[in-house]
Amino acid sequence: MGNKFSFQDIIRRLQDYWISKGCVLMQPYSSEVGAGTFNPATFLRVLDERPWRCVYVEPSKRPRDGRYGENPLRVYQHWQLQVILKPAPDNAQELYLDSLRSLGIPLERHDVRFTEDDWESPTLGAWGLGWQVEMDGIEITQFTYFQQVGGLDLPVIPVEYTYGLARIAMFLQGVEAIPDIKWGEVDGEDLTWGDVFLQNERDFSAYSLKEADTGFLRQAFEHYEKDCLRLVKKGLVMPAYDAVIKCSHYFNLLDARGAISVTERAATILRVRKLAMAVAKLYRFGPDADEGGAKDE
Amino acid sequence: MSETRTFLLEIGTEEIPAAYLEPGVDGLSLGIKGILKSQGVVFDEVRSCFTPRRLTLFISEVAVRSEEKLGERQGPPTKVAKDDKGSWTVQAKRFAESQGVGESDLFIKENDKGSYVAVKVKTGGEETRNIFVLRLPELLVKIPFTRNMKWPQSNKTDFARPIRWICCLFGDEVVEFEYAGLKSSNLSYGHRFAHPEAITVNNPKEYVDKLRKVMVIVDPAERRKLIVAELRKSAKSLGGILVEDGDLVDEVTNLVEYPNVLCCDLGGFMDLPREVLQTALAKHQRAFVVEKGGKLVPHFLVVTNSPKLDPDLAKPWFERMAISRLEDADFFIKEDLDKGLKPLIREEARVEWIKGIGTLADKTTWLTELGLFLGKGIKGFDTKTCERAAHLAKADLLTNLVREKEFTSLQGIAGGIYSQKLGESEAICSAIADQYSDTPRSVEGAVLGIADRFLNISATFVAGKPPKGSSDPFALRRQATAIMKILTDQRIHITITSAVEKVLGLFGKEEKGQIADFLRDREVLFFKDKGFSFDWVDAVAAVAADDPYDAYLRLSAFAELDKGEEFRLVAVGQKRVANITTRNTHTSQPDTSLFQQLEEKVLWREAERIKPEVQSAVKSKNYKRALECLLSIRPAIDKFFDEVFVMVEDERIRENRLNLLSSVKEEFLKVADFSQILVEGGP
Numbered sequence: 006m007g008n009k010f011s012f013q014d015i016i017r018r019l020q021d022y023w024i025s026k027g028c029v030l031m032q033p034y035s036s037e038v039g040a041g042t043f044n045p046a047t048f049l050r051v052l053d054e055r056p057w058r059c060v061y062v063e064p065s066k067r068p069r070d071g072r073y074g075e076n077p078l079r080v081y082q083h084w085q086l087q088v089i090l091k092p093a094p095d096n097a098q099e100l101y102l103d104s105l106r107s108l109g110i111p112l113e114r115h116d117v118r119f120t121e122d123d124w125e126s127p128t129l130g131a132w133g134l135g136w137q138v139e140m141d142g143i144e145i146t147q148f149t150y151f152q153q154v155g156g157l158d159l160p161v162i163p164v165e166y167t168y169g170l171a172r173i174a175m176f177l178q179g180v181e182a183i184p185d186i187k188w189g190e191v192d193g194e195d196l197t198w199g200d201v202f203l204q205n206e207r208d209f210s211a212y213s214l215k216e217a218d219t220g221f222l223r224q225a226f227e228h229y230e231k232d233c234l235r236l237v238k239k240g241l242v243m244p245a246y247d248a249v250i251k252c253s254h255y256f257n258l259l260d261a262r263g264a265i266s267v268t269e270r271a272a273t274i275l276r277v278r279k280l281a282m283a284v285a286k287l288y289r290f291g292p293d294a295d296e297g298g299a300k301d302e
Numbered sequence: 303m304s305e306t307r308t309f310l311l312e313i314g315t316e317e318i319p320a321a322y323l324e325p326g327v328d329g330l331s332l333g334i335k336g337i338l339k340s341q342g343v344v345f346d347e348v349r350s351c352f353t354p355r356r357l358t359l360f361i362s363e364v365a366v367r368s369e370e371k372l373g374e375r376q377g378p379p380t381k382v383a384k385d386d387k388g389s390w391t392v393q394a395k396r397f398a399e400s401q402g403v404g405e406s407d408l409f410i411k412e413n414d415k416g417s418y419v420a421v422k423v424k425t426g427g428e429e430t431r432n433i434f435v436l437r438l439p440e441l442l443v444k445i446p447f448t449r450n451m452k453w454p455q456s457n458k459t460d461f462a463r464p465i466r467w468i469c470c471l472f473g474d475e476v477v478e479f480e481y482a483g484l485k486s487s488n489l490s491y492g493h494r495f496a497h498p499e500a501i502t503v504n505n506p507k508e509y510v511d512k513l514r515k516v517m518v519i520v521d522p523a524e525r526r527k528l529i530v531a532e533l534r535k536s537a538k539s540l541g542g543i544l545v546e547d548g549d550l551v552d553e554v555t556n557l558v559e560y561p562n563v564l565c566c567d568l569g570g571f572m573d574l575p576r577e578v579l580q581t582a583l584a585k586h587q588r589a590f591v592v593e594k595g596g597k598l599v600p601h602f603l604v605v606t607n608s609p610k611l612d613p614d615l616a617k618p619w620f621e622r623m624a625i626s627r628l629e630d631a632d633f634f635i636k637e638d639l640d641k642g643l644k645p646l647i648r649e650e651a652r653v654e655w656i657k658g659i660g661t662l663a664d665k666t667t668w669l670t671e672l673g674l675f676l677g678k679g680i681k682g683f684d685t686k687t688c689e690r691a692a693h694l695a696k697a698d699l700l701t702n703l704v705r706e707k708e709f710t711s712l713q714g715i716a717g718g719i720y721s722q723k724l725g726e727s728e729a730i731c732s733a734i735a736d737q738y739s740d741t742p743r744s745v746e747g748a749v750l751g752i753a754d755r756f757l758n759i760s761a762t763f764v765a766g767k768p769p770k771g772s773s774d775p776f777a778l779r780r781q782a783t784a785i786m787k788i789l790t791d792q793r794i795h796i797t798i799t800s801a802v803e804k805v806l807g808l809f810g811k812e813e814k815g816q817i818a819d820f821l822r823d824r825e826v827l828f829f830k831d832k833g834f835s836f837d838w839v840d841a842v843a844a845v846a847a848d849d850p851y852d853a854y855l856r857l858s859a860f861a862e863l864d865k866g867e868e869f870r871l872v873a874v875g876q877k878r879v880a881n882i883t884t885r886n887t888h889t890s891q892p893d894t895s896l897f898q899q900l901e902e903k904v905l906w907r908e909a910e911r912i913k914p915e916v917q918s919a920v921k922s923k924n925y926k927r928a929l930e931c932l933l934s935i936r937p938a939i940d941k942f943f944d945e946v947f948v949m950v951e952d953e954r955i956r957e958n959r960l961n962l963l964s965s966v967k968e969e970f971l972k973v974a975d976f977s978q979i980l981v982e983g984g985p
Contacts, residue, residue, distance in 0.1 A: 078626065092454035095466065098316055113495040114615050116564070116606035118557070119354075121319035123449070134451040134463070136317060141619035142587050142604070150453055150464070162454050181622065 012084075012174050012188040012198065015108060016062055019086050019168065022107040023060035026100060028088060031061035036247060037254040040065050041087030041167055042126060045246060048281075050089065051151055052289045054160045057091040062170070066254070068217075068261035071210030074203045077182035081209045082202065084170040091163035093150055101138070101148060101166055108177065116141050124149040128253050128277040130156035130285070133165070145172045155285020156278070171198075219264040226255040226273075233280045240292035242284060249280045306346075307473035309361040310506030311438070312490055314467035316355070320556035322447050322462045323352045323522075330359050333441040341433050342369040342426045351510075351520045353559040355494070358520055360506060364472070368426040368433065375401060376418045380410055383419035394419050434477045438470070442481055455483040467491065474505045492516025493559050496609045517560045517609045526555040529605055532563040533590055536603050540565065542594035544603075550584055557588070558607035565613075566620045568600040571628045575719045577712060578635065578703070582627045585708040587620060631709065634702040639723055643697040650696060659761045659809060666696050668808045672753040673746075675804050676796055680745055684729065688746045691733035694721055695750060698734075714738040740784050741791070748792045755781040760805040763817045782824035790854045797848045798822060822847040829857055837980040838869075844975035852923065856974060859925035868933055869979055875939040876976035879967045882948055883960055892962040896955060901938070901945045902962060908935040909966050920972050928973050939966065 010018065024030055034044040041063035042048060050057045063085045071081035094100065098119070102112060119136035124147055126132070133149035147167040151159055174186045184199030184206075233248035256273055259265050265273060311330075318326065327350035338345055338361070346363035377383060377397035385391050390398075390405055398408050401421045411420035443459055450460035459482045470477040470486040479486050489500045490513065497516035503509050510520055519525045529551055537544035554561070566589070571579060576598055583589040589602040604620050650663035660668075670692040677683040698717030703709050709716070718735025722728075729744060736747030737754055759778050762768065769778050789796065802817050825847055829839045834857045842860070846853045860869070897903045912931040919928035948959045970976050 095455050095464070097464075111612075111615075113608070113610045114612035116604075116608040116611060116616050117495065118607060119317035120557075121317075134449065141616045142623045143619050150451055152451060162452050176619065179618075 009187070010108060010174075010177050011190070012170065012186050015170060015174055015177065016084075016086065018107055019104055020060055020062075022104045023058075023088050026058075028058040028060040028090075031059045033061060033063050034250075036250045037066045038063065038250055039067055039253065039257055040126070041085045042129065042131065042165065043250055043253065044087065045243070047087060047089050047165065048129060048131075048154065049242070049246065049285075049288050051091055051154050051159060051163045051165075052157060052285055056161075057089060057163070060086070060088045062086050066209075066257075068209075068213035068257045071206070071213045071261065073210040074184055074199065074206035077184075080171070080183055080202075081206055081213060083183075086166075086168040086170050088166040088168075089163055092161045093164035097150075097164045098148075101146070104166075105140075108173070110140075110177070119148065120144075122147065127274045128256070129154065129281045130278045131281075135164075140176060143172055143176060145169055145176065155289075156282035157285050157289060213258060213261045215262075217258045217262055219259060219262050222255045222259050222262075222264075226252055226259070229255070230276060230280060234283065237283045237287050240287065242288045245280075245287065246284045249277065249284055252277050252280060305366045306344075306363040307366060308506040309345075309359070309364050309434070309477075310469070310471045310503070310509055311359045311477075312467075312469040312503075312509070313357045313442070313465055314355060314469065314491060315357070315461070315465050316463040318354055318357075318462045319448075320354070320553050323354070323357070323556050326445055326447060326462065327352050327357050327359070329445045330357060330441070333444060334359060334361065337433070337437045337441060338364070341428070341437075342371060343367075343430050343433060344369060352522060352556075353518060353520055353525075354557060355559060356490075356518075356520065358509075360509075364430055366430050368428045368430060370427040371425050373423055373425055374411065374420050375423045376411065376420050377401075377408070378419060380417040380419060383408075383410075390419075397421075431472050431475065431477055434470070434472060435479045438477070438479055439481050457483050469503055471503060471506050493518050493609065496560065519560055522555050525558065525561060526551060529555060529558075529561045529563070532561060533603055533605070536563050536565050537590075537592040540592050540594075540599055540601050542592040542599050545580065545591045545593050545598070547584060547590060550588060550590065554588055554605040558605060560607065560609045562606045562609050562611050564604045564606050564611060564616060564620065566602050566604060566617050566624065568602060568621070568624065568628070570600070571625075571632065572598065572600055574628060574632060574635070577715050577719070578631050578709070579628065581709060581712055582631050583624060585711070586627045587624055589620075589624065627708075630706070631703065634706060634709075638701040638703055638720060642724060643694055643717075643720060646697040646700040647693070649700055653700065656761045656765050658765055659811075662696055662699065665757060666693065668757055668805070669695060669750070669753055671808060672756060672801075672804060673749050676753055676756075676794075676801060677745070677749040680749070680794055683745050683749065687727070687729045687733060688749055690726070691730045691737075691746055691750055692753075694726070694730070695734050695737055695754070740787050742788060745792065745794075748788050748794065752785050752788055752794070752796070755785050756801055756805055759821070760802060760813075760817050761809065763820070764806075764809060764811045764813055768816065768820065778820075779824060782821055783828050785821070786825050786828040786850050789850045793851060795849055795851050798825075798850070799848050818848075825850050825853065829853065834861065835866075837978055838974070841974040841976060841978040844978055845971055845973070855923055856925045859929050860974075862926055863929055863933075865933070868936070869976070870981050871940075872933060872936050872970075873976045873979035873981050875936065875943065876967070876970055876979075877981065878943060879939075879963050880977040883964050883967060890961055891965060892958050896958040898955065899946050901942045902959065905935070905938045905942045905966065906962055908938040909962075909969060911935075913969060916969050916972055925973060932970055932973060935966070 020030060031046045038044060044061065044063055046059050046061060064082050065085050066082050068081065070079045072079045090097065105112060118139045120139050122135065122137040124133050124135060131151065131154040133151040135149035137144045138146040138148055146169065149165045151163050151165060153159065171183050171186060178187055180186055184197060184203060186198040188196050188198050188201055190196055229248040229251040233245050236245035236248065256277060260270065331348045331350050335348055344365040345361050349360045351358040378393050383391055383394035390408060394408060395405060397419060398405050398421065401423060403421050407421050408419050411418050447462040450462060452460055453464040461482065465482045465484060467489060468481060468484050468486040469488060469490045471488055476488050477486060488503050490503050491500055492498065493516060501512060501516055503512060513520050519528065534544050579598060580591050583591060583602045587604060589604050591602055592599050602624060650666055651661055653662040655662045655665045670689055673688045673692045674685060677688050695717060698704050698713060698720060701716060704713050704716050714737045715735050718731045721734055722731040729746065732743050733746040733750050736742035737750045739751065742748040742751050758781055762776050762778055798818050798821050806812060826839055826843050830836055838857055838860045842853050842856045846856055892906060894906065912935055915931045916928050919931065946959065948956065950956050
């Protein structure tokens with residue numbers, strides 16, 4: 006492979022590319038999320054009719070995927086680059102492909118595919134149609150035209166691109182394991198992902214799979230669930246939404262600890278979805294528009 | 303012959319899911335045919351093509367105008383249209399005006415609804431191009447995709463994926479219309495990477511060749527052929543032959559615009575079970591494998607959509623992803639074998655099979671009992687093999703391998719592989735491996751498969767989820783068809799009623815005969831699909847549907863004798879018999895002393911003659927012989943009807959004749975209900 010972009014080069018290039026296409030640069034959210042979609046810059050901003058274009062990196066925490074940094078492809082915390090274009094432009098595919106070209110990838114000499122993959126986030130009451138983009142058989146991006154978020158039909162259809170940055174970096178750098186990805190340089194020496202995050206992986210894997218206090222997590226879940234509904238009644242969108250994010254993360258931790266049975270799992274997802282829907286309705290229709298919102302579902 | 307032109311419609315889209323393409327163009331074809339026919343536009347043939355990025359229709363020799371027709375249009379009733387004196391009223395005059403004709407063109411028309419004023423009107427003669435302009439948007443809305451989406455430019459019209467261009471020509475003229483925020487034109491686009499620029503299509507006839515030049519093979523049949531040829535060629539260059547996989551070829555045909563086969567290396571993994579290797583590569587990479595001397599070679603073939611592919615750039619990643627999948631599989635298998643199947647069989651008690659019916663452990667027990675019940679009496683059936691195979695059959699559902707999404711399809715096969723590695727006999731392993739197959743290799747495998755499907759179908763019905771309309775989420779119809787196929791292929795006699803009864807007994811549940819009805823319906827369809835005459839199937843099913851293989855033997859006898867005309871003649875007589883004896887309960891044999899005419903005596907003698915022969919032929923299931931016997935008394939029956947009047951005044955004589963006919967009918971019903979055979983139609 007001709008180029009040796011470091012992980013930080015890739016982030017910078019993609020951010021610059023999307024900024025040049027009219028996106029505003031956002032930052033990761035301040036609470037643990039499982040995917041960039043949870044960031045309010047996506048979840049809330051896609052709900053209304055105002056135009057919105059943004060790009061940001063989101064560290065995404067998946068407790069179940071923790072492997073102590075020993076698995077080449079699975080990690081507790083991976084990095085997504087998230088782009089939202091609302092409304093989705095008519096050249097959404099070409100724009101995306103040009104972003105790959107900006108990384109110096111000669112697309113016509115590879116096998117690039119848009120493979121059917123209808124995305125769904127049961128906890129967020131969200132779904133959309135689109136593809137996963139595959140490059141020579143590797144999935145590098147989830148490409149989705151959102152249809153519904155928070156249980157609401159969207160008034161303006163956005164497109165969401167979620168780049169799997171680790172996959173892209175491995176592809177570009179020709180390395181076979183995530184920890185070997187070159188992140189940047191310190192004093193002229195390569196600094197790898199592992200150099201920066203191995204301890205993070207080890208400690209959080211142990212926490213997620215073994216040490217997390219399930220009794221406390223259950224309590225915390227129930228507390229935030231109640232609080233979310235209380236805050237929705239007060240018309241406070243942002244803290245109510247934070248509570249949704251907390252519930253989702255605690256659910257993920259309980260799940261990783263094996264503390265949730267199969268039947269309980271579906272029921273708990275539903276509980277989180279109810280919260281997400283309540284917040285979405287509040288954001289979109291305001292505190293007094295209960296009925297209008299109900300109609301919209 | 304009036305002037306005709308070729309019509310072309312290409313809907314350019316973002317990548318449409320593979321499974322949507324064929325139903326999509328079929329819907330288009332059907333819709334456009336309907337429009338042209340209803341509008342009276344003559345055309346020769348509708349042809350459709352597609353790639354992931356376009357749905358295309360061609361219609362050859364389309365008349366440029368719709369046919370002119372003279373028709374009538376009805377106005378108000380006569381009592382409104384004419385006054386007392388018989389002159390046209392104001393209403394009648396207004397009607398004439400609205401139709402653009404004069405008073406003198408009005409006339410009175412009588413029909414079964416009464417008397418009306420009417421005018422003659424000319425319809426049609428419209429420009430076909432205008433019909434397209436008007437009707438195409440309505441047609442596009444109605445294409446039946448499994449799932450539709452909205453996009454910002456779509457103007458509230460839904461489609462499988464966003465539409466990005468519409469190329470529409472009638473001859474060399476553009477059919478201009480607007481849809482989904484787009485204007486149709488004569489522009490199309492080539493391959494996304496190899497030729498992204500727009501091209502102008504001047505005429506429908508140059509469309510296919512012009513697209514080929516920009517690296518799009520628009521005809522799926524052509525693409526498929528090319529793919530198979532390229533795969534075989536690559537296999538040959540690897541010194542082996544391609545392991546054919548028709549379904550996978552179909553799928554990749556729908557994923558590419560211009561196929562280019564890439565040959566990749568696997569390195570190791572050749573000691574992985576063949577099915578596992580093949581499934582991993584097929585499911586995850588949609589890759590094909592090659593065999594040499596019955597063994598897979600360490601390579602795989604990927605059908606890329608990249609005509610300008612650089613193999614050195616692309617290969618490493620396809621290989622790395624394949625290897626990581628195979629490493630997973632290898633890991634699962636080692637773990638599964640370490641654990642063995644025994645603990646999994648214990649675990650079955652904790653896994654729900656079907657809600658309200660039982661656990662997986664219950665199913666295993668029932669499978670064993672039902673297997674032994676069905677197998678009893680089948681030649682060569684080994685009780686011990688069946689028992690052991692049934693005991694182990696469902697354990698693989700709980701293995702790491704089968705629980706992994708991409709290997710779920712290896713259920714049964716995985717069980718067979720594991721059982722073999724754990725030291726079970728060849729016969730047991732093959733029965734386990736074949737339990738989901740339509741073509742089991744042994745009697746025990748067949749019995750296991752039939753029993754499993756009986757349990758699935760019955761349990762789903764009892765749980766209140768039978769298939770309805772197009773919804774059959776548990777594929778019960780396919781499972782029922784598989785039962786019929788296995789029973790006939792393996793020559794196994796069972797009766798549906800007793801099998802279902804046994805199953806319900808095992809469940810400790812009841813139901814109202816719907817399950818057996820469902821199975822018999824599928825049986826009838828199965829035989830019709832197999833190519834037996836529909837009416838023969840109905841005739842046989844009326845008397846023998848409960849034992850599908852027996853029904854099959856009867857139908858085969860019909861087919862073997864192949865005396866369509868003769869059957870029909872027999873049917874004529876049997877229909878008369880059936881009609882005339884509907885109220886005769888036939889409690890007694892005819893009294894020979896009451897016969898008055900020779901034809902009665904002859905018919906009775908003939909019936910008595912064939913009776914023992916038919917009985918023994920049916921008993922030995924020699925239905926050909928039985929049919930021959932029955933056919934042999936047709937002259938006597940025909941003669942009887944020619945000469946004897948049945949419904950005479952004298953009740954004793956009449957009843958006696960009805961008794962005679964009923965006895966004859968009874969003989970025929972031992973083989974089939976001939977009155978169901980169609981008597982009209984071709985030779």
